[in-house]
Amino acid sequence: MKLNRTTLRTIEILKLVSRKTDGITLDEICEQLSLPKTSGYDIVTTLVQTGMLHVAREQKQRYTIGLTAYRIGINYTNNLDFISVIDPVLKAFSREVGKTVFFGICSDDAVVYICKYEPENPIITTATVGARNPIHCTSLGKAIMAYTKEEDMQEVLKRMTFKKYTERTILTKEDFIKELEHVREKGYALDARELEEHMECVGAPVFGQDGNIMGAISVSSLYKPTEDYDALGRLAHAKGRELSKLLGFLGKY
Known part of the structure; x- marks a missing residue:
């Protein structure tokens, strides 16, 4: 069964960000996951827009898990x-x-x-x-x-x-x-x-x-x-x- 490449990358990004409680930059995400920056940027931007990631707009934007992901986690916990x-x-x-x-x-x-x-x-x-x-x-x-x-x-x-x-x-x-x-x-x-x-x-x-x-x-x-x-x-x-x-x-x- 063929797995969708973008979906797999999205999951890997979410898993990585969830482990970085102080947040992580786009450069760090791409480096640690060996992602092209353009691909990483597109996925991360989409995740921010959907609430799956939260971005702190500092000198270098840092990403943490967003409210939508949190709510999904709560629903899981409730079950x-x-x-x-x-x-x-x-x-x-x-x-x-x-x-x-x-x-x-x-x-x-x-x-x-x-x-x-x-x-x-x-x-x-x-x-x-x-x-x-x-x-x-x-x-x-x-x-x-x-x-x-x-x-x-x-x-x-x-x-x-x-x-x-x-x-x-x-x-x-x-x-x-x-x-x-x-x-x-x-x-x-x-x-x-x-x-x-x-x-x-x-x-x-x-x-x-x-x-x-x-x-x-x-x-x-x-x-x-x-x-x-x-x-x-x-x-x-x-x-x-x-x-x-x-x-x-x-x-x-």
Whole structure:
């Protein structure tokens, strides 16, 4: 069966760009894939126009994965078998705690919300499935980063921007690393009104069969001074452990 040459080149470009989290120039793409520059330019331009690639127009244009490719990836993730495993557990957990529960993953330097579960009378949250939020001020982001391999974590840290959202937002890499140490000590993460002044969240990691971090769950609610968020964090930790076991994780949690 004859394969289309341009299509194969397009796939190779997308695969290459997806590995370059800091972006890659057209010259680098053509050099690494041994492409004529005219052919590479035509394909890359088309990918940008269709949203499959994003271009940062600096002194030398750098290409990263675009929103269309991201959405395709999200649709794929939503169809993965593990969703059917965690879905009933997190639906029940949401009803149990009476709060909104999320499952999310890290993508580049952001958290992406993959699933959302609400109780019968949900408190309105701004996050929706497919939305992205910063890693440094979300319980999901902290829970995932705390258990990410050191090498991978350092790569993400290089790309992170510690933007201030509230008076409680972590603003430096050093303070963020200290926060991750606290997460590992407790087994859960807190977003103590660091992204939104009126919202407080707890998050806990979820591991896959291979022992690597798959993502995290979070519980979100309007901030109440009387709420015991550490107790809620321990509940999230226990639920994350339950999910990890269901997904085949046999290690220490």
